[in-house]
Amino acid sequence: MTKFLSGLAKGMATTARTMTTHAHTQQYPHVKPELPSRSRGVIALLEENCTSCMLCARECPDWCIYIDSHKETTPPATEGGRARQHNVLDRFAIDFSLCMYCGICIEVCPFDALFWSPEFEYSTTDIRDLLQEKDTLGQWMPTVPPPEPLVPELPETELQQLVVEVEPEDDPAAGRTTERGTGEVPPPGAGEQP
Amino acid sequence: MAGDIVEIVLRAVCVLAAFLVLPLLVGQTEHKVMAHMQGRLGPMEAGGFHGWAQLVADGIKFTQKEDIVPLAADKRVFRIAPALGIVSYLFALAVIPLGPHTVGADVPGSLVWVLAVGGIGTVGTLMAGWGSGNKYSLLGGLRTAAQLVSYELPLILACASFAIAAGSLSLVGIAHAWTPWWLLWQLPGAIVFLVAATAELQRPPFDMPVADSELVMGPYTEYTGLRFALFLLAEYAGIVVMSLLLGVLYLGGWTGPFDHQIGWLWTLLKGAIFAVLIIWIRVAWPRLREDQLQRVAWLGLVPLALLQLAITAIGVVVTSR
Numbered sequence: 239m240t241k242f243l244s245g246l247a248k249g250m251a252t253t254a255r256t257m258t259t260h261a262h263t264q265q266y267p268h269v270k271p272e273l274p275s276r277s278r279g280v281i282a283l284l285e286e287n288c289t290s291c292m293l294c295a296r297e298c299p300d301w302c303i304y305i306d307s308h309k310e311t312t313p314p315a316t317e318g319g320r321a322r323q324h325n326v327l328d329r330f331a332i333d334f335s336l337c338m339y340c341g342i343c344i345e346v347c348p349f350d351a352l353f354w355s356p357e358f359e360y361s362t363t364d365i366r367d368l369l370q371e372k373d374t375l376g377q378w379m380p381t382v383p384p385p386e387p388l389v390p391e392l393p394e395t396e397l398q399q400l401v402v403e404v405e406p407e408d409d410p411a412a413g414r415t416t417e418r419g420t421g422e423v424p425p426p427g428a429g430e431q432p
Numbered sequence: 433m434a435g436d437i438v439e440i441v442l443r444a445v446c447v448l449a450a451f452l453v454l455p456l457l458v459g460q461t462e463h464k465v466m467a468h469m470q471g472r473l474g475p476m477e478a479g480g481f482h483g484w485a486q487l488v489a490d491g492i493k494f495t496q497k498e499d500i501v502p503l504a505a506d507k508r509v510f511r512i513a514p515a516l517g518i519v520s521y522l523f524a525l526a527v528i529p530l531g532p533h534t535v536g537a538d539v540p541g542s543l544v545w546v547l548a549v550g551g552i553g554t555v556g557t558l559m560a561g562w563g564s565g566n567k568y569s570l571l572g573g574l575r576t577a578a579q580l581v582s583y584e585l586p587l588i589l590a591c592a593s594f595a596i597a598a599g600s601l602s603l604v605g606i607a608h609a610w611t612p613w614w615l616l617w618q619l620p621g622a623i624v625f626l627v628a629a630t631a632e633l634q635r636p637p638f639d640m641p642v643a644d645s646e647l648v649m650g651p652y653t654e655y656t657g658l659r660f661a662l663f664l665l666a667e668y669a670g671i672v673v674m675s676l677l678l679g680v681l682y683l684g685g686w687t688g689p690f691d692h693q694i695g696w697l698w699t700l701l702k703g704a705i706f707a708v709l710i711i712w713i714r715v716a717w718p719r720l721r722e723d724q725l726q727r728v729a730w731l732g733l734v735p736l737a738l739l740q741l742a743i744t745a746i747g748v749v750v751t752s753r
Contacts, residue, residue, distance in 0.1 A: 246716075246717060249716035249717055250712065250713075250716045252716070253469040253470075253712065253715050253716045254469070254712075256468070256469050256470065256471050257465065257468040257469045259471075261467075261468060261471050261472055261473050262471065263472060263473045265473070265476060
């Protein structure tokens, strides 16, 4: 009986305490959320870096990237030189109604043309409008945050300690070359010779 | 004669206005209090300032909904049921005094009247449950009947204790006879009244008849639109009636500093305390099982109410000498 009554009292006390503490609700449309810089909101395109290599389109698991390009020939810069060919990007589109935000396209891009942006307010009233062309993808580039520092939020003193710890490693590295005996580095490709 | 009729109409209009406004206030309080007790904010958009117009918006929404009567329902009974549910609390509110003269209708036996018309609501719920032609509704309706019969007894015994202590069956008379000594003397009766009133209103933790995880919405399962809204309004009007009643019976109604000027405010304030308490209980405690619910009524509240009656009788005999 006392356990029953104390349980009832505890319930009342807990609810009263919760009522007097501040609710953590963020009122989203009025207050924008503070998203971490690595949030996967949308994929942005830096068009200048794209070489139309198609790696992203091939690796995309659900084939939601469309790339059209054509080849152009640049005349030789100096007389007697050779004309060079390069790809020109005509169309780059990501269909966000298919995209599953795996980020593989960003991982595989060898030229850093694709980036994660925390931007997420691009819903549409029609699913077909989710096919975003390269101009829209490019407009999201300014929302891409700079990369986070490798050692985040460490006070300066600790950073200095880290530097001190790293410095003595130079000497053992020098010793290692002597251990190898000769100190001579074989020329590259020397081992392949028969 | 004409003046009498004008006065009657005016009083009726005032009671109706209170009947439409006070439940909305209680409902909004419940929205906000419950939300903050659960670490939320509750309605924030409707009307601009902290969602003050949420229940008005809800009402507009309810009027727009289709009024559906099930094919298998007993149609006339089904349609009348919400009106019966709501009219009982309207009748009860008419005799509850806010001040010695601020009362819809000052009748000599107003306590008996309140308890009598309170039973009409039970019939309404039972009609809703049985008339819907739905097994969940029927089960809910029968649970309602069983629950209200069980809790009517301790409620009436608690009220009898207040009446004996005051020597009057009139709510105005009881409030006049109130002394601070009642806070201790009538405490068990007040607890019995509060618990039994919460059960009469079928509010959590006594919401077995509408237990949503078992019976969908109990007797109200088949109701839509305005008729459903009427049942909701009846629930909140019930909180208003029961809270004001307890405020008048146990806390002396308008008694307080400056009660000649702001007596009605004291009554409303005392009623608000109990309304918030009823809301608080809902948030804090889990629902009782059907057998536990009956056990609380017959093994807990009825003996306690009888004990209170004995204490009251002894007190009256001792002090009257």
